[in-house]
Amino acid sequence: xxxxxxxxxxxxxxxxxxxxxxxxxxxxxxxxxxxxxxxxxxxxxxxxxxxxxxxxxxxxxxxxxxxxxxxxxxxxxxxxxxxxxxxxxxxxxxxxxxxxxxxxxxxxxxxxxxxxxxxxxxxxxxxxxxxxxxxxxxxxxxxxxxxxxxxxxxxxxxxxxxxxxxxxxxxxxxxxxxxxxxxxxxxxxxxxxxxxxxxxxxxxxxxxxxxxxxxxxxxxxxxxxxxxxxxxxxxxxxxxxxxxxxxxxxxxxxxxxxxxxxxxxxxxxxxxxxxxxxx
Numbered sequence: 042x043x044x045x046x047x048x049x050x051x052x053x054x055x056x057x058x059x060x061x062x063x064x065x066x067x068x069x070x071x072x073x074x075x076x077x078x079x080x081x082x083x084x085x086x087x088x089x090x091x092x093x094x095x096x097x098x099x100x101x102x103x104x105x106x107x108x109x110x111x112x113x114x115x116x117x118x119x120x121x122x123x124x125x126x127x128x129x130x131x132x133x134x135x136x137x138x139x140x141x142x143x144x145x146x147x148x149x150x151x152x153x154x155x156x157x158x159x160x161x162x163x164x165x166x167x168x169x170x171x172x173x174x175x176x177x178x179x180x181x182x183x184x185x186x187x188x189x190x191x192x193x194x195x196x197x198x199x200x201x202x203x204x205x206x207x208x209x210x211x212x213x214x215x216x217x218x219x220x221x222x223x224x225x226x227x228x229x230x231x232x233x234x235x236x237x238x239x240x241x242x243x244x245x246x247x248x249x250x251x252x253x254x255x256x257x258x259x260x261x262x263x264x265x266x267x268x269x270x271x272x273x274x275x276x277x278x279x280x281x282x283x284x285x286x287x288x289x290x291x292x293x294x295x296x297x298x299x300x301x302x303x304x305x306x307x308x309x310x311x312x313x314x315x316x317x318x319x320x
Contacts, residue, residue, distance in 0.1 A: 088139045109145050173213060188203040
């Protein structure tokens with residue numbers, strides 16, 4: 042039987058208060074057990090506050106992860122932007138460590154010129170190496186650095202790329218699977234079981250971190266604009282079935298605009314397949 046952590050990307054819409062602590066409490070109240078803390082517009086939380094958030098989450102059994110700022114590009118042609126990107130990842134990691142989060146999701150880089158793809162991958166690996174070294178100096182020892190799979194063809198983030206980066210770097214570097222992004226990147230096709238098996242067999246992951254949402258279709262193409270999971274772009278039930286076939290540990294963070302409403306729909310699908318939350 043798998044171990045499933047299911048929750049929202051950020052504070053649930055129905056939370057009365059808009060603090061992270063209140064968001065964590067609301068997640069628990071809703072019958073969910075995970076929340077991704079969103080630093081997408083910048084790291085504005087102190088280490089002390091992060092510690093407080095972590096203590097609350099631990100006390101009520103909510104698993105935390107964190108999303109790093111969007112303004113990160115380890116393949117920029119401007120050195121200052123690369124250094125600023127490294128600092129944003131490190132700031133995210135120190136807060137994630139303080140709150141006991143298991144992983145951070147990172148939009149790692151854009152290729153720039155297509156001719157720079159291989160060169161860009163090398164730059165990302167080098168930059169991440171610097172980030173890991175500095176983070177360890179600052180006491181980050183347990184947080185995983187998750188390289189998110191991306192929908193945009195201009196971004197580093199194919200499944201093969203994130204697996205390759207993970208293999209070549211420290212065990213703290215993992216893929217952070219966005220199922221909808223991967224679906225879009227693969228032209229509207231996805232084999233959930235194959236991806237789960239690759240993560241387990243090739244990387245030996247003890248836990249898989251992931252996002253799920255629906256995507257819009259424009260001019261016959263899936264684009265990175267999030268929408269409700271009710272549109273089945275991609276469908277959730279086949280993923281739920283593949284998870285239920287495996288003895289794995291996984292986090293599913295709902296990034297749909299409907300947040301907890303869709304997360305609760307996902308929970309219902311899993312329960313109908315026999316999963317029991319809270320056991």
